[in-house]
Amino acid sequence: MAETPTDGGDGAVQSGSETRNPFRISRVRLLQLTGIVAFLGLWEVFGARKPEWYSQPSLTLAELWRLLGAEQVLPYIDGSFPVLLMKSMGALLIGMVLSFIVGVTLGFLIGRYRVFRVALDPYLAAVYSVPRVAFVPIMVIWFGISDNFLAAGVEIPFSRFVIASVVVACSVLIAFSTAAGVHELMKEYNEISYAFNLRSGKGVVEEWVGAILLVVTFLGTAAGWLSLIQGLVLLFGTVGLLVARDRHMFLKILLPGAVPFLATGLRIAVQRGLIAVIVAEFLIGVPGLGFVIRDARAAYHTDRLFAMALLLMVIGGIMITITKAVESRLSSWRPRAF
Amino acid sequence: MAAVDTLTHREQGPAILAAGWSRPLLRFLAVFQSNWLIRILTLAVILTGWEVFGRRTSTVTFASVTRTWDALWEMTVSGDLWKAWRSDLAIMFTALAISAVAGIVLGFVMGRYRSIDNTVEPVFVGVFMTPKIALLPIIALWLGFQFNAKVLIVILFSFFEVFFTVRDGIKVTNAEYVDVARSYSIPEGMMLTKIIAPATAPYIITGLRLGLLHGMVGVVLAGFFLEANGIGGLIANQTNEYRMHTTFAGMLTVMAVGVAINLGLRLLERWVTPWSTVEAT
Numbered sequence: 023m024a025e026t027p028t029d030g031g032d033g034a035v036q037s038g039s040e041t042r043n044p045f046r047i048s049r050v051r052l053l054q055l056t057g058i059v060a061f062l063g064l065w066e067v068f069g070a071r072k073p074e075w076y077s078q079p080s081l082t083l084a085e086l087w088r089l090l091g092a093e094q095v096l097p098y099i100d101g102s103f104p105v106l107l108m109k110s111m112g113a114l115l116i117g118m119v120l121s122f123i124v125g126v127t128l129g130f131l132i133g134r135y136r137v138f139r140v141a142l143d144p145y146l147a148a149v150y151s152v153p154r155v156a157f158v159p160i161m162v163i164w165f166g167i168s169d170n171f172l173a174a175g176v177e178i179p180f181s182r183f184v185i186a187s188v189v190v191a192c193s194v195l196i197a198f199s200t201a202a203g204v205h206e207l208m209k210e211y212n213e214i215s216y217a218f219n220l221r222s223g224k225g226v227v228e229e230w231v232g233a234i235l236l237v238v239t240f241l242g243t244a245a246g247w248l249s250l251i252q253g254l255v256l257l258f259g260t261v262g263l264l265v266a267r268d269r270h271m272f273l274k275i276l277l278p279g280a281v282p283f284l285a286t287g288l289r290i291a292v293q294r295g296l297i298a299v300i301v302a303e304f305l306i307g308v309p310g311l312g313f314v315i316r317d318a319r320a321a322y323h324t325d326r327l328f329a330m331a332l333l334l335m336v337i338g339g340i341m342i343t344i345t346k347a348v349e350s351r352l353s354s355w356r357p358r359a360f
Numbered sequence: 361m362a363a364v365d366t367l368t369h370r371e372q373g374p375a376i377l378a379a380g381w382s383r384p385l386l387r388f389l390a391v392f393q394s395n396w397l398i399r400i401l402t403l404a405v406i407l408t409g410w411e412v413f414g415r416r417t418s419t420v421t422f423a424s425v426t427r428t429w430d431a432l433w434e435m436t437v438s439g440d441l442w443k444a445w446r447s448d449l450a451i452m453f454t455a456l457a458i459s460a461v462a463g464i465v466l467g468f469v470m471g472r473y474r475s476i477d478n479t480v481e482p483v484f485v486g487v488f489m490t491p492k493i494a495l496l497p498i499i500a501l502w503l504g505f506q507f508n509a510k511v512l513i514v515i516l517f518s519f520f521e522v523f524f525t526v527r528d529g530i531k532v533t534n535a536e537y538v539d540v541a542r543s544y545s546i547p548e549g550m551m552l553t554k555i556i557a558p559a560t561a562p563y564i565i566t567g568l569r570l571g572l573l574h575g576m577v578g579v580v581l582a583g584f585f586l587e588a589n590g591i592g593g594l595i596a597n598q599t600n601e602y603r604m605h606t607t608f609a610g611m612l613t614v615m616a617v618g619v620a621i622n623l624g625l626r627l628l629e630r631w632v633t634p635w636s637t638v639e640a641t
Contacts, residue, residue: 050478054482057480060479061483137398140395140398141398141402145402148615149615151619152611152615153576153577153580153614153618156610159607160599160604160607163599163604237405241405244408244413245412245416304493312493319497324498327497327498331495334490335489338489339489
């Protein structure tokens with residue numbers, strides 16, 4: 023019989039197994055399924071001996087079902103499960119937007135101008151090497167543990183600490199990703215952009231002027247001569263000035279070209295951000311998913327702990343799928359080797 | 361002269377001279393292109409900003425450079441810093457040894473034999489993706505608050521980094537080499553030592569680096585939650601007492617260790633495998 027090797031969907035070449043397999047399920051999936059089932063089975067059996075300690079898949083799933091349907095998840099915190107979910111996700115969203123702004127600005131400056139890259143790269147790398155957890159105690163003092171805050175007269179129902187955690191966790195990552203992308207683009211399109219008159223020079227003057235302005239902004243805000251708002255205005259004004267000097271190159275090469283790198287950075291950052299939100303809520307005790315975990319820990323409610331862990335895995339999986347899809351859509355023009 | 365901007369920095373010198381500019385001007389301009397000047401200036405700016413801001417704010421929420429430096433010096437001299445790190449180093453050493461061995465061995469096995477990989481991978485990925493903070497209370501329940509629990513936590517943080525990096529490294533072994541080896545019917549052991557191991561060396565070192573870094577996260581986290589005798593405990597305690605200068609000093613040591621690990625292992629990687637192009641965050 024002529025065997026036509028067919029791709030089993032994971033690159034595993036299976037000669038003829040498609041014709042012999044009544045369920046049309048690939049060998050890879052079968053093995054994966056077996057592994058999961060075996061693990062769950064072992065867990066169920068070993069957990070039966072002391073379910074308060076180890077919990078069991080059946081108990082965990084039951085608890086998860088109960089949590090999702092409950093009117094009020096915890097007796098002293100207002101809100102059913104969707105409310106708590108919204109709290110966590112809302113804080114994540116705000117944090118991601120902020121870290122996006124910070125990260126992209128930093129990344130653009132570092133990638134585009136040599137002065138900024140040489141100046142800031144070592145410090146970013148140093149900050150990145152620090153476990154974020156080391157910043158936590160200080161952040162508690164700086165941002166407080168309350169559940170909401172006022173911004174320009176509007177009350178925002180999310181915790182400043184949680185949002186700050188997300189920003190700390192994600193902005194450096196996004197900055198690195200963007201910087202790598204912009205740097206690559208600069209290398210590739212350096213001479214072409216000059217030849218096509220998209221810019222008038224390498225930008226040596228611009229980068230030094232920009233650097234001096236930013237130094238003045240930084241020192242001025244630190245010393246108190248400029249208020250925070252003035253400092254921010256000056257900061258974004260300088261960046262805007264730098265972009266405007268180079269606007270053709272920026273709009274036609276850097277912006278479109280950096281989008282795939284941004285998308286990749288965003289994908290990784292979202293995962294980190296989710297973990298940061300849960301950790302932050304856990305540490306401070308503001309209402310949210312992390313708080314449910316914290317409460318379950320205090321009560322040694324193992325079923326609930328595992329149920330939350332399972333739920334977070336599912337949420338994380340959904341986010342990964344969405345951001346991966348966005349990333350590949352935005353990177354579609356990039357030639358891929360594999 | 362605008363065209364000079366498109367030249368590399370090396371070529372700019374002769375071009376400027378050829379256009380008629382003087383040497384002193386060239387030397388003056390060259391200084392500004394020096395990386396070291398930029399780095400020193402940045403350091404000066406950051407330290408100045410930090411000190412100025414520190415003097416302006418209450419010592420309860422922030423510490424200036426001088427206070428942090430004094431605290432650092434004092435803690436080193438009195439030996440508190442070393443005491444804090446000593447217990448953590450013991451934990452990290454044990455945990456990382458286990459993680460490294462297990463991660464490399466399992467990485468090799470699962471990278472080489474795809475069926476085992478397919479079976480076990482979903483479970484590993486599931487555990488890896490769970491925010492480990494959720495598992496901390498469970499681990500405290502199982503193993504208590506002392507050495508064993510901390511070691512397990514560090515293993516959890518570091519094992520997966522090593523394992524996934526090594527396994528992915530094995531998966532990308534050049535198929536051509538393996539085909540040539542198979543056509544010569546060489547035994548499995550020789551294939552391992554002659555083909556797979558050298559090709560995977562950069563991945564092993566990168567995996568170790570990531571494992572070390574993440575292990576440090578685990579150790580600090582464990583210090584927050586479990587017995588507070590490590591650097592994590594130091595930072596948490598000092599913060600609880602609102603002693604910002606010692607807190608900052610402690611954080612600086614964590615930062616320094618992190619940077620040292622990163623630099624050290626990257627250098628090791630360059631030394632052992634200079635051809636490597638593996639780049640991982």
